[in-house]
Amino acid sequence: MGFFKRLFGSEKGEKPYVDERGIYFYAQCDKCDSLVKVRADKQYDLQKADGGYVWHKTIVDSKCFQRMQAVVHLDGSFQVTSQELSTGRFLTKDVYDDLTAPPVSDVTDEDAQVS
Numbered sequence: 001m002g003f004f005k006r007l008f009g010s011e012k013g014e015k016p017y018v019d020e021r022g023i024y025f026y027a028q029c030d031k032c033d034s035l036v037k038v039r040a041d042k043q044y045d046l047q048k049a050d051g052g053y054v055w056h057k058t059i060v061d062s063k064c065f066q067r068m069q070a071v072v073h074l075d076g077s078f079q080v081t082s083q084e085l086s087t088g089r090f091l092t093k094d095v096y097d098d099l100t101a102p103p104v105s106d107v108t109d110e111d112a113q114v115s
Contacts (some may be wrong), residue, residue: 023078
C-alpha cells in the first residue's frame with residue numbers, strides 16, 4: 001500500500017510520485033507508425049561525453065519489431081542538444097500524447113437513444 005501512496009499520492013493533498021532519475025523519449029516507427037515511449041535512467045543509461053551525456057539505444061516497437069537505432073546527446077542539465085533515430089522519428093511528448101489519446105466520440109446526448 002505504501003508503494004501506491006508514493007506513486008499516486010494520497011487523498012490529503014500529497015504530491016504524486018515524480019520520476020527524477022528518468023528521461024523519457026517518444027518515437028514513431030517509419031515502417032508501421034507504431035508509437036514507443038522509452039525511459040532512460042540518468043544514473044545508469046547515460047554515458048558522460050564532451051561535458052554532457054550521450055544515450056545509445058536500440059528501440060524495438062511491438063507491432064513490426066523494426067529496430068530503430070537512437071543516439072541522443074544531452075548537455076550537463078540533461079537537455080537534448082541533438083538526436084538521431086534510424087528507421088523512425090522522435091516525437092515531442094505533446095505529439096505522443098495527442099496520438100495516444102482515446103478518440104473523442106461524436107455522439108451527443110441528443111443522438112444517444114436509451115432503450
